[in-house]
Amino acid sequence: MNKKYEQLIADYLAGELDAAGKEELELLLAEGKIDFMEFRSIEATYEGLGDLSVPKPDAATSTRFYAMLDQETQKNTQAGLFERIYESFRKMISQLSVPKMAYAMALLIIGGFIGSWMNEDSNEIEKLSQEMQSLKEMMMVNMLEGSSAADRLKAVNISSELPNADLEAINALLFTLNNDPSVNVRVQTIEALKRWGDNERVRQGLVRSIATQESPIVLIELADAMTELEVRSSAREFEKVLQERELDYNVQQKLQSSIAVLM
C-alpha cells in the first residue's frame, strides 16, 4: 500500500485526522484505493486492543520509591544545610568589614519586614492552593483505581474541585469512562468531564467512548453531553451504534433526536 495511505490510516486510528484528512480517507475507501474490508479489520483490531487486561504494579512499587525518595531527601537536606552555612560564613568574613556588615544586616531586616508584610498573604495563599490541587489530583488518581465503586465515585467528584483541565486528570477520567464496570461511576465521569468540554482531548475522548459503551443509561448520558457540548463529530458514532446494535426503542429515539440536533 501507498505510504501516504498508510499514514492516513495511522492518523485515523489515533484520532489525529483532521476534517480534510477524514474526507480524503472516505474518498479513497469509496474509490476502492484502500481496501475497505482490510481497513475495517484493522480498525476492529485497534478497538479490540482496548479490551485487553491492564497490567498494574504492586503497592510495593510505591513503598520502594518513597523509601528511596526519603533517603535521598535526607541526604540532600543535610548536605544542603552544611553547604549553605559554610557558604554564608565564608562570604561574610571575606567581603564585609564590621560597619558594612551591620549596615547590611539592618537593611536586610527592614527589607525583610516590609517584604513579608506585603507578600506574605498572597504568597501563602497561592502556595497553599497549589499544594491543595496537587493533593487532590494525587488522591483522585489513586482513588480511581480503588476496588469499591463508592470510592471511585468520590474520586470522580474530587475531580470537579480541580480548577484546571489537567491532562493527568483528564486521562484518568477517560480511562475510567471506558473501563469502569459501574454504570453509576461512568455516568458521573461524563458529568465531570463535561466541565472541561472545551478541551479537545476531552471532546475526542468522549466521542471515542461512544463505541465502547454497552449500557443504555451511559449512551443516553453521552448523547446529552454531546448535544450540550455541540460535538458534531459524535453524530456519526451514534449513527454507527444505531446501525450496529439492537437498542431499546426509547434509547433509539433519544439517539435519533440527538443526531438530529448535532447534524
Place this chain on the structure above:
Amino acid sequence: MNSNSDKALMLKVKKGELDKLGLLFERYHRGLYRYFYRMCRDKNTSEDLVQSVFERLLKYRQSYTGDGKFSTWLFSIARNQFNDHHRRSERIGNPVQFDDDRFEMPEGTTGPVHQAKEKKEILEEALYALPEDYREVIILSRYEGLRYNEIAEILESTEGAIKVKMFRAMKELKDIALSFEKEYNYE
C-alpha cells in the same frame, strides 16, 4: 507555566525540592509499568525498571533542561533503561522471555459465551508475538496515548516513519491474530 505541570515539578526537583518527584511518580509510574510489562511481560523486571527510571531521574536531575515535553523525556529514559536491561540480560545468557503459559485456552471454551474472551486472549497473544519494535509503537500510541511526533522523538525517527510503522504493526497484528484464531479453531 502551570506550577503543577510536569515540567514545573521537574524543575523544582532540579532545584532541590525532591518531594515534588512524588507527584510525578503518582502521575507516571503506572504508565511506565504498563510500558515495561507489555515489552517484557515480566512483573518483577517491570517493577525494577520503574524504580530505576525514577532513580535515574533523581541522579541526573541537574541535566534536565525543561525543553520538550516531560513525558517524551521520561519515556526516552525508560526506553534506554529497557534496552540496557535487555542487553545485560542477553550478555549473561538470560534473555528477556515471555511467560511459558502463553496461548493456553481454558477448557470447554467453544460456546459463544466464551467467544469474546477467546478473542481477547488471542489478540493478547498476537500482540506479544509481534516484533518488538512494532509492539513498542502500538504500546506508546494506543496505550500510553503519545502522539506520533512524540513517539518519533523517543525512537529518534520521523513522524512519517512512525505512522507507517504503526500502520504496518497494526496490519501484522491483525494477520497474526487471524492466523492464531484459525489455528485455534482447527484444534
